[in-house]
Amino acid sequence: MAIALERPRVRARSARFLRVRRWVGLVLTWATIVAALIFFLGPFFWILTTSVKANEDYFAYPPVWVPADASLKHYAALFTRSSGARYFTNSLTISTLSMLAALVVSLPTAYSIARWRFGGGFLSLLLLVLRMLPAIALIIPLYIMYKLLGLTNSYMGLVLVYTVLYVPFAVWLLVGFLRDFPVEIEEAALIDGCSRLRALVSVVVPIIAPGLAVVALFSFIATWNEFLFAIVLTGIETKTMMVLVTSFTSGGTDMFYGEASASVVLGVLPAFIVAFMLQRYLVKGLALGGTKG
Amino acid sequence: MQIGPISLKRKSWEPFAFASPSLALIALVIIFPLAYSFWLSFRNFDLSVGPDSEFVGGANYVEALIRDTRFVNSIWNTAIIIGPSLVVELLVGLGLALLLSRIGRGRAIITALLAIPAMVSPVMAAMAWRMMFGVKYGAINNLGRQLGIIDVYFDWFSSPFISIVAIVLVEVWHNSAFMMLVLLAGLQSIPQELYDAGKADGAEGWRSFWYITLPLLKFTMVVGLMIRLIDLTKLFGLIFVLTFGGPGGTTETVAFSTYLAGFNDFRMSYAAALSYVIVVGVLLLTLLFMWIQRLREMRAA
Numbered sequence: 001m002a003i004a005l006e007r008p009r010v011r012a013r014s015a016r017f018l019r020v021r022r023w024v025g026l027v028l029t030w031a032t033i034v035a036a037l038i039f040f041l042g043p044f045f046w047i048l049t050t051s052v053k054a055n056e057d058y059f060a061y062p063p064v065w066v067p068a069d070a071s072l073k074h075y076a077a078l079f080t081r082s083s084g085a086r087y088f089t090n091s092l093t094i095s096t097l098s099m100l101a102a103l104v105v106s107l108p109t110a111y112s113i114a115r116w117r118f119g120g121g122f123l124s125l126l127l128l129v130l131r132m133l134p135a136i137a138l139i140i141p142l143y144i145m146y147k148l149l150g151l152t153n154s155y156m157g158l159v160l161v162y163t164v165l166y167v168p169f170a171v172w173l174l175v176g177f178l179r180d181f182p183v184e185i186e187e188a189a190l191i192d193g194c195s196r197l198r199a200l201v202s203v204v205v206p207i208i209a210p211g212l213a214v215v216a217l218f219s220f221i222a223t224w225n226e227f228l229f230a231i232v233l234t235g236i237e238t239k240t241m242m243v244l245v246t247s248f249t250s251g252g253t254d255m256f257y258g259e260a261s262a263s264v265v266l267g268v269l270p271a272f273i274v275a276f277m278l279q280r281y282l283v284k285g286l287a288l289g290g291t292k293g
Numbered sequence: 294m295q296i297g298p299i300s301l302k303r304k305s306w307e308p309f310a311f312a313s314p315s316l317a318l319i320a321l322v323i324i325f326p327l328a329y330s331f332w333l334s335f336r337n338f339d340l341s342v343g344p345d346s347e348f349v350g351g352a353n354y355v356e357a358l359i360r361d362t363r364f365v366n367s368i369w370n371t372a373i374i375i376g377p378s379l380v381v382e383l384l385v386g387l388g389l390a391l392l393l394s395r396i397g398r399g400r401a402i403i404t405a406l407l408a409i410p411a412m413v414s415p416v417m418a419a420m421a422w423r424m425m426f427g428v429k430y431g432a433i434n435n436l437g438r439q440l441g442i443i444d445v446y447f448d449w450f451s452s453p454f455i456s457i458v459a460i461v462l463v464e465v466w467h468n469s470a471f472m473m474l475v476l477l478a479g480l481q482s483i484p485q486e487l488y489d490a491g492k493a494d495g496a497e498g499w500r501s502f503w504y505i506t507l508p509l510l511k512f513t514m515v516v517g518l519m520i521r522l523i524d525l526t527k528l529f530g531l532i533f534v535l536t537f538g539g540p541g542g543t544t545e546t547v548a549f550s551t552y553l554a555g556f557n558d559f560r561m562s563y564a565a566a567l568s569y570v571i572v573v574g575v576l577l578l579t580l581l582f583m584w585i586q587r588l589r590e591m592r593a594a
Binding site for chain 2: 029030032033036037039040041043044046047050058059061062063105106108109111112113115116118119126130131132133134135136137138139140141142143144145160161163164165167168171196221224225226227228231232242245246248249257260261263264267268271272274275276279282283286287
């Protein structure tokens with residue numbers, strides 16, 4: 001009888017203990033997540049506030065973390081004095097052109113692999129090799145070839161190399177999207193007298209458009225972020241944002257904070273947009289080097 | 294009605310024709326330059342001397358691996374940066390993935406927020422941090438002073454050791470999110486039934502992590518580490534902005550010292566040889582990694 005009375009009390013205590021433990025666990029989980037968010041996003045916040053500070057704020061102590069009156073004059077200086085407008089446009093143009101070219105070249109190849117199993121395991125092998133290949137091994141011969149052909153300091157030269165570097169990744173993603181596409185719809189178009197190419201362009205493309213957009217965004221950000229080819233192959237007129245930003249480091253440890261931070265803000269902008277738009281595909285994109293070019 | 298089957302019949306030239314644009318481009322912009330570079334690596338082409346060059350056999354490779362202490366040191370530097378980076382990235386990534394797998398509401402948005410650094414270019418990441426490490430106006434020194442941790446303006450890039458710590462820190466900030474995403478995907482693929490079964494056998498908390506999560510996550514971890522290892526051997530933009538190889542060349546990575554040989558000294562043939570040393574090195578590293586992994590699996594079986 002005594003034992004039977006004892007039991008419920010023990011159970012009640014352990015239930016309360018479990019509830020407290022779960023609550024503590026929840027608090028700790030969220031505290032760590034907040035700490036992680038501060039560590040990973042803090043630098044962006046600091047760069048953003050730095051870019052809108054007034055010049056005297058940089059010297060102030062105690063430091064000004066959030067400027068009282070934000071001004072965009074560093075952005076204005078970046079765009080005019082450092083020709084930032086030109087380099088921003090260069091980055092946009094080169095990334096957009098490479099993105100379009102990579103799509104146009106990759107789509108038929110992906111189609112060929114998805115529908116006719118072209119090349120067997122060739123694609124996966126190529127992807128693996130290209131994933132491992134250090135860009136530094138390619139830049140030396142390309143630089144000499146571009147010099148001979150007069151392709152350095154041209155949009156054309158950079159777009160060409162970015163397109164090719166991106167083709168295997170784009171093909172690989174597109175093959176996946178195309179395999180999910182029902183063959184019957186396409187066959188209906190073929191029976192109606194469409195050529196393969198026509199069927200691809202006017203039947204398949206509109207339906208797999210979301211997949212194309214994923215590939216396009218990844219290729220855009222990869223070319224936007226690329227640095228090694230950009231710094232070697234561009235000249236004064238064709239510099240990209242990545243090259244521009246490195247020009248501020250010549251000031252030593254303490255440099256032109258205003259313009260430098262403004263250029264970083266502009267340089268990371270696409271990353272923010274893409275990280276949110278492509279959430280589901282981030283693993284694939286990052287694993288295949290889809291953002292580093 | 295013969296039209297249907299006939300028009301649907303595949304023409305033998307079509308698969309090749311569809312694939313040919315990308316094949317041609319890859320041959321032209323990747324395969325041919327690599328072959329040309331291989332040929333070049335056995336000559337003494339130097340842009341600062343002139344356009345003429347002659348065959349020198351394996352002299353460039355001998356110089357790279359034996360006489361050029363700068364390059365040999367850069368191999369060592371790269372390894373010193375890669376080791377700690379891989380370990381910390383794995384631990385941070387695993388911790389974050391476990392945390393994220395525990396929360397329900399808001400997981401998608403928090404994952405996306407934490408993943409942003411991984412989407413940023415290495416150059417931009419390095420620039421942001423270089424400014425934060427700034428001696429007089431940098432966030433880190435300012436915060437340290439305000440909190441009373443340091444009382445002098447500290448130069449973070451004055452000693453080799455602290456420079457490497459700073460590089461690893463930026464590397465961890467930049468790429469832990471990749472590990473996090475990979476491991477989170479791995480965690481979500483572990484069936485809940487296994488945990489339920491474990492619970493019935495008394496495995497909860499740490500024990501379920503140790504006996505269920507970790508063994509099932511091992512393959513994912515290996516793949517993630519492998520990808521990061523290959524990427525870290527290419528470390529260039531981050532070094533270029535953060536330290537430019539300094540102080541005194543102690544943070545020069547293999548990619549960076551090859552870049553300097555090619556585009557600072559203009560010794561194109563020598564740089565080509567260095568780049569082939571890197572390619573072979575990365576290849577060997579990959580094979581070694583795969584071999585160790587297979588050996589482990591065989592022993593486990």
